[in-house]
Amino acid sequence: MPSVFLAVKKERKIVDEIIEKEHILGVISDNRFGVRSKKVPSVYITHQLQVLSGNTTYFTSKVHQKIWEKFDECWIPDTASTPNLSGKLGHLQSSKFKLKYIGILSRLNYFKTTLKYDxxxxxxxxxxxxxxxxxxxxxxxxxxxxxxxxxxxxxxxxxxxxxxxxxxxxxxxxxxxxxxxxxxxxxxxxxxxxxxxxxxxxxxxxxxxxxxxxxxxxxxxxxxxxxxxxxxxxxxxxxxxxxxxxxxxFKGLQAIKSELNLNLFELFKGK
The missing domain is CATH 3.40.50.2000 (Glycogen Phosphorylase B;)
Structure with missing residues (x-):
């Protein structure tokens, strides 16, 4: 835990320096606790609203919640309703914090081709x-x-x-x-x-x-x-x-149709 907190402190310092130097309008953190700033809107991306850790799941989930609640918004790469991929990991029964579901994310693209490998x-x-x-x-x-x-x-x-x-x-x-x-x-x-x-x-x-x-x-x-x-x-x-x-x-995995809402980025025009 001490090493985690030291890393967070270091990240915060580096992020603020980059914002000043490059005139950054906003920050999107991919599960990096310290990649945020009070100077610009900051978003946290995670599918782990609940962090499964066996007997300590309640504790680890609460600690993680305290972390992402420090950001302006939390974005979840999944759909809000069923069907979804993350299940209870990315869905809470209730939350006062602003959660936004942004659909399935992948760097890969489907294309039709001949099957080469079994x-x-x-x-x-x-x-x-x-x-x-x-x-x-x-x-x-x-x-x-x-x-x-x-x-x-x-x-x-x-x-x-x-x-x-x-x-x-x-x-x-x-x-x-x-x-x-x-x-x-x-x-x-x-x-x-x-x-x-x-x-x-x-x-x-x-x-x-x-x-x-x-x-x-x-x-x-x-x-x-x-x-x-x-x-x-x-x-x-x-x-x-x-x-x-x-x-x-088994029926196999299928993409759940969703479109990235570009209005998400309106957040970064706020300051």
């Missing part, structure tokens, strides 16, 4: 869990007959992998290559992080999720999408390659 494995997240999942999935893929694109989410200097001929391996992909790869894939196996879910929704993909162990948000989102018959999931320790067949009985 399976796209998209790894991400902190170590050692990324490597543990990588090893487990590669072992499981020994009995998989389809064409696979395996994106490790690792640095350039990561050790090379020895795989079967039906598996194409990349350490990582930049945005345009990732967009192309997902559009060309029939099924995506990935962590159930919210940004990943939004990307797959915009591209209208079928998915299979393996939440990172101990990350309550990912576990909740995976369970939510499974209950809604959108995408199946498995815990990391119990995953088997046969589980991927379950996706055939």
């Amino acid at each position: 399976l796209l494995v998209l790894l991400s997240g902190p170590e050692p869990q990324r490597s543990i999942l990588e090893s487990k999935v590669l072992t499981a893929l020994k009995n998989y007959q389809g064409k696979v694109l395996f994106v490790r989410g690792a640095l350039k200097n990561a050790a090379a992998l020895q795989t079967a001929e039906n598996i194409e391996v990349n350490n990582y992909l930049l945005s345009l290559d990732l967009e192309k790869a997902i559009n060309e894939s029939k099924l995506v196996l990935a962590r159930s992080g919210y940004s990943t879910i939004m990307d797959l929704a915009v591209l209208g993909k079928k998915a299979f999720f393996i939440p990172t162990p101990g990350q309550f948000e990912q576990e909740y989102l995976a369970e939510k999408l499974s209950k809604e018959s959108i995408a199946p999931f498995s815990t990391q320790d119990k995953f088997k390659i046969e589980d991927l067949k379950k996706a055939n009985n």
Whole structure:
């Protein structure tokens, strides 16, 4: 906690210096606690109005609420009503604060193309869990007959992998290559992080999720999408390659139609 508060203090100072130097009219913070200023309107973007942390969920949610209430507005990348992607994470029963739902956000775009891969494995997240999942999935893929694109989410200097001929391996992909790869894939196996879910929704993909162990948000989102018959999931320790067949009985992710309300930016004309 002390390091967090020190980082917030440093961010506030840097932001004020930038505002003065560059004549900034407003600030939009992507989950950065200290990226705000009293000099200009400041907006906080988050899908975590409630922060799931097990037994401490009430406490962590209240602390986070105190943080985003210091901003002029809070924008949530989701829809206000059902259907929605974030569930209880991004929706409160009541709030006195000004919350604005701005629709699903993604840097990726859908385009019609020929399917090249039966399976796209998209790894991400902190170590050692990324490597543990990588090893487990590669072992499981020994009995998989389809064409696979395996994106490790690792640095350039990561050790090379020895795989079967039906598996194409990349350490990582930049945005345009990732967009192309997902559009060309029939099924995506990935962590159930919210940004990943939004990307797959915009591209209208079928998915299979393996939440990172101990990350309550990912576990909740995976369970939510499974209950809604959108995408199946498995815990990391119990995953088997046969589980991927379950996706055939799920409808897949679809973008929830919404248009970005450009009136949102009227806020920055106020001062």
